[in-house]
Amino acid sequence: MQVTFGVLGAVTAWDEAGDALPLRGPKHRAVLARLVVARRRVVPVARLVADLWDEPPDNAVGTVRTFVGGLRRALEPDRPPRTPPRLLVTEGPGYALRAAAEEVDAWRFERAVSTPGDAPPSRVVPLLTEALDWWRGPAFADFGDAHWLRAERSRLTELRLHAVERRAEAQLASGAAGQAVPELDAHVAEHPWREDAWRLLALALYRSGRQADALSVLRRARGMLGEHLGVDPGPRLRRLEEDVLRQAAHLDPDAGGTADRVWERATAAYDVAVPSRAGARLESAAGLMRDLAVTGGGGLEAARRHRAAAVTAAEQLGDPELTARVIGVYDVPAVWTRCDDPEQARRLVAAAERTLRHLPPDGHDAARCRLLATIAVESRGILPTDRPATGESARPLRAARQAEEAARRLDDASLLAFALNGTFMQTFHRTGLAARRDAIGAEIVSLAARNGLPRYEVLGHLVRVQSRCALGDLTGAGRHARAADALAARHGLPLVAVFTTWFRALRTALTAPPAAALTAYDRAADRLHGSGMPGLREGLLPLARLSVAVRHGEPLPVGRHTDWGPYEPWVRPLLLAAGDRHREARAALRGLPAPPRDLLSEVLWCLVARAAVTVDDPATMLRAHAQLLPAAGEQAAGSGLLTLGPVTDHLRTLTTALERGGHLGSR
CATH class of the missing domain: 1.10.10.10 (Winged helix-like DNA-binding domain superfamily/Winged helix DNA-binding domain)
Known part of the structure; x- marks a missing residue:
């Protein structure tokens, strides 16, 4: 305790x-x-x-x-x-x-x-x-x-x-002089011998436009100091009284100057002008969270937390139009298919669905489009893993399609970019769709470049890094990584380097010896610390190191304590098989669900296939073969972060094992 x-x-x-x-x-x-x-x-x-x-x-x-x-x-x-x-x-x-x-x-x-x-x-x-x-x-x-x-x-x-x-003193420096007055007034009443408190109170009154009150306070200070201590005011108080009388320019510096000063004064003015429970304040907070999210690390985590609070507060006000704006303004581009906070994502999707039901039936097309795109983006990685998406499970797919159709009808570039982000997130209903995602990334890049949407332009380039890796075009992927880095440097987007550094580690893993590949991945993992992206970080480095070992025939980390994060169920059978624990590996394969339908689907199916071949599990081999067959022309590298080489190689190994056991024709 x-x-x-x-x-x-x-x-x-x-x-x-x-x-x-x-x-x-x-x-x-x-x-x-x-x-x-x-x-x-x-x-x-x-x-x-x-x-x-x-x-x-x-x-x-x-x-x-x-x-x-x-x-x-x-x-x-x-x-x-x-x-x-x-x-x-x-x-x-x-x-x-x-x-x-x-x-x-x-x-x-x-x-x-x-x-x-x-x-x-x-x-x-x-x-x-x-x-x-x-x-x-x-x-x-x-x-x-x-x-x-x-x-x-x-x-x-x-x-x-x-x-x-x-x-x-800090309130005065930030332009919030009016906020400082009540506390200082009580402070000098309780502690009348503190000259600095009198000085600050008089200055706060003067900067609040109350020159007469400021002079009155200075004269009261003179009387109190004489009464309590038998002394005259010190030089700072005397000088302030003279400056107030002649309205010295330095007492109230103008709003110009450093960016920090402009920010402090603007936020102070906003605090005074906008009522504390006004809907405008919630909308502004959500907009700030959108900007905060791309700063990375603590900023991203704080943005998620405060965004959820803003949505809850908006719903409590009972105004669905306001709630729609608060939810929809957070159109932060998303490139990774696993949620950082699945429970929060679930609550946001539920809030978006409720808001859609409560919006007036006429109008609000743009708001509906943003809500649908939010549902598509926040529902990433939840498609059913072992059956077609139907009924309620198909809702994110329908939301993505409806959002894209609405955005094209409205001819709104920023809406369409957001909707295409949702479409991208829902293109994982089967393996082998890298070409489809490449086309989405190309459209996002073109749309964003034409309409001054740099964050979405970066998203499009990162999507193309992933898809070109899957299509075996490392040269093209490198070109898009460089474009993403240049935009990130120009617009202050530090999280972009996480993905481009990992891509370069993947490229090293394909062209360099195992030791160099492992070093590159270790360096890339340093980028993940403090990134604020647990959905990306957890288990990724061990999985990358495993991919190097598998591709080069190196010993697997059998018996070591490794945190595989969310990938553990699909890694465990291979590790058991590599440790000659075939019975346990078969048992693990028998009850194994399909991997999530996301950027690592092909990689995880390849690991499952390798384990099934090792322990001669024909049912799982057939299952893996069916899942990997649509990606036969691709690399198991669609994440743009790590690779297991051509999917065809894994299919060939499966086919050989199935034919050897006479199982391929049994399907």
């Missing part, structure tokens, strides 16, 4: 669900507080006794140990008997609280306040706002004026005051 500790208010502790732990009486809490003050250092028992009592009882040491025992039971209730505690440990002559920095609110607060001074205001404001919200009252509120607390409480209080003022 993870425990967090709170001392910014009454001393308490919470479990990982956020429920308060039973810390019992005030002396138990005092021991805990004293150990927090020690900041992970050991506090001798004698020191604890002296701090807890002015006049210690006769058995004070034993009593402290009782308190410690009670705290341990509260903090680690599931710790087995006679196992050492993790949090409240005994060390040398005393005890220490070994909490991590993020597990104590005061320590987290101190770290937030220590953010570098050159951090952008857009980072500082939310960071300090969250940190200030951790305060539930005065620090260590339930221990009065205990002597062992004075220095720590004073330090934390000063940090809090500094945080309030630094946040206000």
Whole structure:
């Protein structure tokens, strides 16, 4: 159980669900507080006794140990008997609280306040706002004026005051002066001796267009400082009063300047102008998520998370037209056929279907088209694996077709590019469709180039990298990879390099010795770390390394612990067979579902075929032969990331094994 500790208010502790732990009486809490003050250092028992009592009882040491025992039971209730505690440990002559920095609110607060001074205001404001919200009252509120607390409480209080003022400074720098005024007004009322707070309040009022109020505050500051401290205002306050009187230009710098300044002022103006629950705000958020998604890494993950939240919020407002716009604006090009978050994709598809049903029957053709394209794109990789798509399972195919027809009818280039993305995602109902995908990629490239849609132009080139690899045209694939890289550099699209680097590793795997191929794949895998694409990352490097071993007749990784991710069911029979565990391999093949219908279908069927030949499983050989036959003229390289060579070679091996056993004519 993870425990967090709170001392910014009454001393308490919470479990990982956020429920308060039973810390019992005030002396138990005092021991805990004293150990927090020690900041992970050991506090001798004698020191604890002296701090807890002015006049210690006769058995004070034993009593402290009782308190410690009670705290341990509260903090680690599931710790087995006679196992050492993790949090409240005994060390040398005393005890220490070994909490991590993020597990104590005061320590987290101190770290937030220590953010570098050159951090952008857009980072500082939310960071300090969250940190200030951790305060539930005065620090260590339930221990009065205990002597062992004075220095720590004073330090934390000063940090809090500094945080309030630094946040206000960041709000002023971002152009959100009006937001800073209420908090600063309360701040100077409670702490009238803080000159910098008066200065910030006056400046915030001036930048909010309230010059008279700014002067009034400066005069009030003069009176309060004289009354409380018997001093005159310092030079900064005096200079500010003079500047306000003459309306000095530097007090309110214009909106020009750096991109950061323009962004801060624009977002601050938006916050003021647009009501917090307005539909326009949700639409804008969804549009921002679309732009954030192509930045890669944490940006892509955040975009997925916030997009789902925006769709949920839009549905809660009960406006299907708004919901359609919020869903449809996220037309982020998608080239990989396995979802990064299948559950979220399922919820988005369900929301799109509900919104289609609730839209008014007349009009809204573009919105319907975007919803249908969303269904097609987000339903990638869910076609039935071992039977034709019919009924409900054919819905993504129908949605893709309807979206494309509507986009062509509306003659809208961006709609058609999005719809073609959905069509591409639904072209995996059988193997051997690389030429069809190549034609889709070519149309996307042409359409996007004519209409200034660089992200879709990149998508078209990446689709053609995949399809040209499958068609055995590495020269053409390389040309499209270079075009994608050039567009990515021009338009700031870092995720493109993930796919083009993996393509170059595939090319190396076809032309270089195994060791060089493995090195190339290892380097390509480095691109996946932090990419925000678990649907691409999981199991891909082991599968690529396996492809090199299979093509070159190298030993397979039998018996090694390898995370094959989602590919494990189709890899396992081959590994069992390679380890002479033929009975287990046959059993695994008997219950094996067909691989997902996606960019790696041919590769996985080839692995299944190889295992079936090794253990002489005619039923699976016939099954694999039927599935691979439509791709007879292609390479098992449709992903553009890894390859098992010509599909014809695998079909020939299957045919030979089936003829040898007299099984080919039994179909």
